[in-house]
Amino acid sequence: MAVSPMRKVSYGRTNPNLQNNWGNGSLCHPFIDRSNMLDNNCALFRDMNTSELHQVEELSKLKVLAKQQYLCAQMASTDQVYNIASGAAAIEHISSDGNRQILAFLFPGDFVGLSTQKMYDYGVKSLTKVTAYQFHRNQLLRLAEEIPTLEANLQNIQDRVLSRMLEQVYLLGQKNAHARICYLLIHLLERLPGATADRIELPMNRQDIADYLGLTVETVSRSITKLKNDGLIKLPCANSVTILDLDEVADLANID
Amino acid sequence: MAVSPMRKVSYGRTNPNLQNNWGNGSLCHPFIDRSNMLDNNCALFRDMNTSELHQVEELSKLKVLAKQQYLCAQMASTDQVYNIASGAAAIEHISSDGNRQILAFLFPGDFVGLSTQKMYDYGVKSLTKVTAYQFHRNQLLRLAEEIPTLEANLQNIQDRVLSRMLEQVYLLGQKNAHARICYLLIHLLERLPGATADRIELPMNRQDIADYLGLTVETVSRSITKLKNDGLIKLPCANSVTILDLDEVADLANID
DNA sequence: CGGGCACTTGAGGACGTTCAAGGAGGGTGG
DNA sequence: CCACCCTCCTTGAACGTCCTCAAGTGCCCG
Numbered sequence: 001m002a003v004s005p006m007r008k009v010s011y012g013r014t015n016p017n018l019q020n021n022w023g024n025g026s027l028c029h030p031f032i033d034r035s036n037m038l039d040n041n042c043a044l045f046r047d048m049n050t051s052e053l054h055q056v057e058e059l060s061k062l063k064v065l066a067k068q069q070y071l072c073a074q075m076a077s078t079d080q081v082y083n084i085a086s087g088a089a090a091i092e093h094i095s096s097d098g099n100r101q102i103l104a105f106l107f108p109g110d111f112v113g114l115s116t117q118k119m120y121d122y123g124v125k126s127l128t129k130v131t132a133y134q135f136h137r138n139q140l141l142r143l144a145e146e147i148p149t150l151e152a153n154l155q156n157i158q159d160r161v162l163s164r165m166l167e168q169v170y171l172l173g174q175k176n177a178h179a180r181i182c183y184l185l186i187h188l189l190e191r192l193p194g195a196t197a198d199r200i201e202l203p204m205n206r207q208d209i210a211d212y213l214g215l216t217v218e219t220v221s222r223s224i225t226k227l228k229n230d231g232l233i234k235l236p237c238a239n240s241v242t243i244l245d246l247d248e249v250a251d252l253a254n255i256d
Numbered sequence: 257m258a259v260s261p262m263r264k265v266s267y268g269r270t271n272p273n274l275q276n277n278w279g280n281g282s283l284c285h286p287f288i289d290r291s292n293m294l295d296n297n298c299a300l301f302r303d304m305n306t307s308e309l310h311q312v313e314e315l316s317k318l319k320v321l322a323k324q325q326y327l328c329a330q331m332a333s334t335d336q337v338y339n340i341a342s343g344a345a346a347i348e349h350i351s352s353d354g355n356r357q358i359l360a361f362l363f364p365g366d367f368v369g370l371s372t373q374k375m376y377d378y379g380v381k382s383l384t385k386v387t388a389y390q391f392h393r394n395q396l397l398r399l400a401e402e403i404p405t406l407e408a409n410l411q412n413i414q415d416r417v418l419s420r421m422l423e424q425v426y427l428l429g430q431k432n433a434h435a436r437i438c439y440l441l442i443h444l445l446e447r448l449p450g451a452t453a454d455r456i457e458l459p460m461n462r463q464d465i466a467d468y469l470g471l472t473v474e475t476v477s478r479s480i481t482k483l484k485n486d487g488l489i490k491l492p493c494a495n496s497v498t499i500l501d502l503d504e505v506a507d508l509a510n511i512d
Numbered sequence: 513c514g515g516g517c518a519c520t521t522g523a524g525g526a527c528g529t530t531c532a533a534g535g536a537g538g539g540t541g542g
Numbered sequence: 543c544c545a546c547c548c549t550c551c552t553t554g555a556a557c558g559t560c561c562t563c564a565a566g567t568g569c570c571c572g
Contacts, residue, residue, distance in 0.1 A: 093422065093426055095426070095430070095510075095511060095512050096510070096512045097510075099430045101425060101426045101429045101430050103422055103425055115415050115418070115419075116408075116411055116412060116415050117415060117419070121419070121422070122422070155372055156372060158414055158418075159371050159372050159373060161418065162371070162414075162417065162418055162421065163371075163373070163377070165418065165421040165422070165425060166349065166359055166377070166378070166421070168425050169357060169359055169421060169424050169425055169428060170349055170351070170357045172425060172428035172429050172470060173357045173428050173467075173469075173470030174351070174355045174357055174470065211429075213429075214428060214429030214430065254351075254352070254353075255351060256351055256352045
């Protein structure tokens, strides 16, 4: 049966540095240095002109979080929404029996809060120091009615979120531990600002990885060790990864 | 840690027949008997008045499929979207290595095609005889700009889809085979028209269940057998389930 | 130097898969 | 109406993967 790629990945041996290095933790005032907002990697503000950005500016409030703090808590009201400006965060759902599932890792430009539900049924926790723009949901939605580009961007964000969830379902349903780890590495390579095959600085710990991939810390650790022993990756230190055989890792990660 | 329910399930020993019995395979002309469109379980047409429904009517085309046919194929253009009127279908993604993951089961009132992407990265296959309303995506979206209720409904559909995907991620990441089976049973009890604890007629076969829950057919079969031996369910025949201990099954299925 | 924390490693076991065989039901043809 | 076949489902045995529990290592920070 002929099938389509769910996500096309095509890597040479080169090191694709796919993204700008914004959101590297520097904390300039968001409306003095607009590079964040104007960057076309930022889904929310893409293709908007200066006047439109100014309108958005007036609605936003900058929020700064240290490591391991909640941007919003599970069950919190959805009247506030967020756009990550720098740092990394995780969307997590913790069930009544205490199990934790990470639903996504968030990076600069990622948006949180596109839902018409009254409460978040997940929490967003910072993994590193995080800065984020905060909006009143209704204000932003009202503005979106006036700025078609903004409305389209919100729609695109929703599509992308759904598309990523489909990938994760496929990953958890069909792939073994090694493939899941490889998927995460490729995912980080594509999304983590500053990440190159030579050096991926993991913003999350092993427990976070485990909770994202539906594994235990031990299995994550063992899988990483095996990838290392097989010569596919190198570990300069525990939270820094060098991909040695990008083709092989990308191949294992493939979920097309 | 205090957490919110992702989905609240509260069952007594009674048999909640939660839905109307529309979509039971009867094939009346869709615009003679409007019960389908007017049913408030149908997310797309909820709260719309007769005049608005008439506008939608003019855009739609009825499509009838036998069992095991594709409503739309993986990689097909997204210019056509669908609203299931009767029967059951499955959204599936088949990867290049031949693995199949079912992303959702579809029932009457479910909508397919909310995406701004050009191609479906999944296929929709009928499990039973299926009737569905077909729309040109752009026509429907244009109409949504004129009918606020329709636009809100489309937004709600998107939210619900995402919410279900989050549940599935949690299920696949954190739950064992038995819990996954129980989840499916409760899910069907809530969504499958005509389903009661006394009698759930499974529209899908064991392979479909396996591909939905990230298991093998054998494991699905063994899990069902164990639930039967433990006295939680009964199997009048292979594709018909009676839930004997609803509290226990719902408890195992819980994803809060 | 010592304590704490995150990560790794090891041994054993549980759960799910794989491979293989055995029913059970439905349809077709004799 | 029965025999046969085909498909789907179930069951069995052996294996592999991942989990659990436990100990050990390395690193950061006082």
